Amino acid sequence: MANLKLRDARKTYGALEVIKGIDLDVDDREFVVFVGPSGCGKSTLLRMIAGLEKITGGDLMIDGTRANDVDPSQRGLAMVFQSYALYPHMTVAENMGFALKIAGVSPADRDRKVREAAEVLELAHLLDRRPKDLSGGQRQRVAIGRAIVRNPKIFLFDEPLSNLDAALRVNMRLELMRLHERLAATMIYVTHDQIEAMTMADKIVVLNSGRIEQVGSPLELYNRPANIFVAGFIGSPK
Ligand code: ADP
Ligand code: MG
Numbered sequence: 001m002a003n004l005k006l007r008d009a010r011k012t013y014g015a016l017e018v019i020k021g022i023d024l025d026v027d028d029r030e031f032v033v034f035v036g037p038s039g040c041g042k043s044t045l046l047r048m049i050a051g052l053e054k055i056t057g058g059d060l061m062i063d064g065t066r067a068n069d070v071d072p073s074q075r076g077l078a079m080v081f082q083s084y085a086l087y088p089h090m091t092v093a094e095n096m097g098f099a100l101k102i103a104g105v106s107p108a109d110r111d112r113k114v115r116e117a118a119e120v121l122e123l124a125h126l127l128d129r130r131p132k133d134l135s136g137g138q139r140q141r142v143a144i145g146r147a148i149v150r151n152p153k154i155f156l157f158d159e160p161l162s163n164l165d166a167a168l169r170v171n172m173r174l175e176l177m178r179l180h181e182r183l184a185a186t187m188i189y190v191t192h193d194q195i196e197a198m199t200m201a202d203k204i205v206v207l208n209s210g211r212i213e214q215v216g217s218p219l220e221l222y223n224r225p226a227n228i229f230v231a232g233f234i235g236s237p238k
Pocket of ligand 2: 043
């Protein structure tokens with residue numbers, strides 16, 4: 001089980017309010033996409049959920065418990081970044097197992113979890129390589145593997161595919177959707193790419209200037225955009 005609620009969630013930097021009162025429900029096992037133009041607050045909102053940014057107003061609830069002040073490591077989440085952030089001196093296996101090592105998991109358990117995740121991600125034959133000897137798509141899979149080994153209830157992705165070329169992006173999109181099925185996890189995925197949003201999401205959250213313009217399924221947004229902004233952004237006529 002992993003659901004998440006935001007109630008009037010806000011973030012200010014000094015006098016500047018960048019998240020201006022967000023109300024949102026993310027259901028167990030849902031694939032939710034935050035979409036919107038650059039600078040609208042997607043990453044900030046995701047980082048507030050992850051605990052990497054302090055929430056300055058309103059509430060975050062995870063599985064019914066207020067989580068505003070819960071330590072990031074205790075929220076049951078794992079985040080995958082756009083920039084991969086792999087350790088260059090470590091092998092794939094070491095990169096994937098590092099968080100477990102820090103958490104004090106035994107080498108045998110670490111090894112088993114890393115092998116299981118590598119199997120799912122088709123990285124089993126690459127476990128001894130270093131990041132510099134991997135393709136972009138393989139590096140991205142290692143970054144995802146690092147999240148999977150921690151067995152999180154909720155995965156958070158911040159534009160994970162934006163450094164990949166177009167063909168690879170299409171592949172990785174499908175792979176992530178398969179992964180979502182297979183892991184039966186709740187996923188929140190940030191992108192500025194409408195096509196990614198439309199093809200991957202159960203629920204799309206359209207953000208603009210720190211506010212939600214509309215929440216709905218891809219079909220709902222396409223057929224019944226709430227306003228000109230959503231219509232323009234999603235690309236349907238209105
Ligand atoms: P997105 O991910 O949608 O491109 P961000 O969440 O990164 O947008 O940024 C939202 C807004 O918050 C932007 O106007 C950005 O300049 C501002 N912002 C982000 N981080 C900070 C910070 N540490 N201090 C001040 N302003 C910030
Ligand atoms: Mg961003």
